[in-house]
Amino acid sequence: MSENEQQPPERKVLPQRSTRGKRLTDLEGIDKQVDDEFWKMEMFAEEEEDQGFEATEELMEEQADIEDSDIDEFSSDEEEEEERAKQLEKKLAKEERETKKRKNVYKDTASKPKKPKSSTPNPKTPKSKPVIDASTVETKRSARASTKKATEAIEEKLKQTQQKTPKKTPKKVYVMPTQEELLEEAKITAEYNKNSLAKLVQIEEDIRKKARETKTKTVDPDEPRIVYYSTEGKQYITFVNMEIPKEINQKMSEAELARFDIPKEEKQLKCAITGLPAKYIDPLTKKPFANVEAFRALRKNKKL
Known part of the structure; x- marks a missing residue:
C-alpha cells in the first residue's frame, strides 16, 4: 500500500466567528416562547381553587332535578350544543395561534436583557365555575312544557286514529247442534222439498198439456193445399193437388215483364x-x- 492511502483525509477547520449559531439559537428561543405562551393559556390551566362560586342549596337542588328530568328529552340538544362549543373553542385557539405567529417577527435576543429565572413557580390562576343563571332554568322549563304539549298532541292523534279504525268482528264459534235439533231441521227440509217437487210436477204437466193442444194433425198427401216457402231471399207459392187460379195463371205482357229484372235465356x-x-x-x-x-x-x- 502507498503512503497516501494509509494517511486519513485532512479535516478542514472552520474559522472562528462570534456570530456562529446565533440565528439558530434565536429561532429556537422564539419557538420555545410561543409554545410556553400557548400552554399557559387559561383553557389549559388546572383548576386548583374554586373561588367565586356561590349558589344556594335550593338552586342547586332545583337544577339537579331539572337535569334529571330532562336528561331523556334534551339529550340530543345538549350533545349538539357541546359539539358546537368544542368546535368554537378549537377555532378560537387556532386563530390565536395564527395571530401570534404573524406577530412573532425575528428579533435579536442578544440585545435584550435576560430575565433572571425565579426559583418559585408561577402561581396558576384558579378557574371559577360558571354561576347558574335563573334564565337558563326558565328556558329549560318552557322547553319541557312545549315537549309535554307536543307529546299530548301526538297521543291525542293516536287515540283518534284508533277510534277511526274499524274493530275486528269476532269470529263466530260453531256449536254442534244436538240430535233433537237436527231432527227438527230435517223435518223442515223434507216439507220444503215436497213443495218444490209438487211445483216441478205441475210445470211439467202444463208443458205436456200445451203440447197436446198445439200438436199438428197428420196431413193427407192427396188433399189439395197451398204451400208457402222461401229460400235464398225468394218466396214461392206452390199449389198441391189443385188447379192454379185463373187470376194467377195468366201470361204477363212484355210491359209488365219489363218491370221485373228477369234474366233472358241465352240461345x-x-x-x-x-x-x-x-x-x-x-x-x-x-x-x-x-x-x-x-x-x-x-x-x-x-x-x-
Missing part, C-alpha cells in the same frame, strides 16, 4: 258442321264449331 249456338252445341267460334269464318274436326272442315270449305 244455344249449334255447330255449323255437326249440329252439336257449339263451344267455339271461328274468327275467320265467324261460324260456331264444336270440335277440332269441325274446325278443320270449316277451314277446308273456306279454301275451296
